[in-house]
Amino acid sequence: MAAATRRHSVHSVLCLHARKVVMPDTLTPDTMLHGRYRIEQLLRSGAKGAVYLATDAQAAAKTVIIHESTDPSPEAEARFEQEARVLTSLEHPGxxxxxxxxxxxxxxxxxxxxxxxxxxxxxxxxxxxxxxxAQVIAWCDRLLSAVEYLHARRPPVIHGRVSPANILITPDGTPRLIGLIDAGEEAPGEGPGARSDDPFTAPEQASGTYDERSDIYSIGATLYAALTGRKPPSPAERAAGVELPPLRRFRRSISAAVEAAVLRAMSLDPDQRFPGVSAL
Known part of the structure; x- marks a missing residue:
């Protein structure tokens, strides 16, 4: 884990770049882990791990998601234990x-x-x-609450991947912020924000620099997509001169105040964004 005075991303710890990448065999159905979790099926896999659906034998066969990390570096194992303790301590309805x-x-x-x-x-x-x-704003309140909770941790936890793909809408219509844990699924060089062509990633993340304002950019980009039905241009495209179209160009019903907030959150310069989630 990063020193107490430093911000960190969960992904930067769980998906540490290994000196050597080993492509492991995936687990087969009915494999029992830890004397408790029975593998049901593989959901997805990557260069350094996989994600499985499993049942918990100690919880009336309740289904769970198991993230497997196989990064062989000793540093990854030490950081895994430190970060896992942080993750198990998180308690927020979002x-x-x-x-x-x-x-x-x-x-x-x-x-x-x-x-x-x-x-x-x-x-x-x-x-x-x-x-x-109105629906997007209601969902946004829940999302902002979850991100603010992460940022209030000491040291702050930076999600690093807020996007429409990482917001889950439950059957009762409640949003949950997922994607905080994707252990082992990236190849080297694909930590949070390594791709400047991702429309939901803050531009500074491509260089490995991020703080709370990086999540604010991603929240703004996610709201942009939810309100317009269009992905915004990526930071790389915007740096090359592609315009970020105002939201009301696509939907006149969007309020001017909401449009202004989204565009400010998506400022390429972090200093021009909202200073924190509560301000947004």
Whole structure:
């Protein structure tokens, strides 16, 4: 974990770049982990790990999501334990609950997270198009509360990947911020914000620099997409001269105040954004 006076991203710890990447075999259905979790199916895999659906034998076969990290570097193991303690301490209704973590004898590391049903905001926008402003603002209040909670930790936790793909809408219509844990799924060089062509990533993240204002940019970009039904131009495109179109160009019903807030949050210069989530 970073020193107490430094900000950090969960991804920067759990997805540390290894000197050597080993592509492990994925676990098969019915594999039992930690004497408790039975693997049901592989959901996705990457260069240094995988994500599984499993059942918890100690919780009436309740389904859980298991994130497997197989980064072989000794540094990754030490940081995993430190960061896992932070993740299991998080308690906010807008965040999934991290239930457990453990390391198997073969060195594979696991985080167990509650299984939250729903569809992502990305899926909702694909199905329905732009959403009503009142609905987006209501969801935004919950999202901002979760991000503010993360930023208030000491040291602050920077999400680093707020986007429509990482907002889950539950069956009762409540949004949950996911994507805080994607252990092992990136190849080297693909930590938070390594891609400047991601429309939801703050420009400074491409150089490995980020703070609370980086999440504010991502929140603004997510609101832009939710309100207009369009992805904003990426930081790289904007740096090359591509305009960030005003939201009301696409939907005149969007209020001027909301448009102004979103555009300020998406300022390329972090100093021009809101200084904190509460200000937004």
């Amino acid at each position: 965040l999934p609950v991290v239930i457990d973590y453990f390391i198997e004898p073969d060195g594979r590391r696991y985080l167990v997270v509650e299984h939250v049903l729903g569809i992502t905001l990305e899926e909702a926008l694909r199905r329905e198009g732009p959403l009503p402003e």
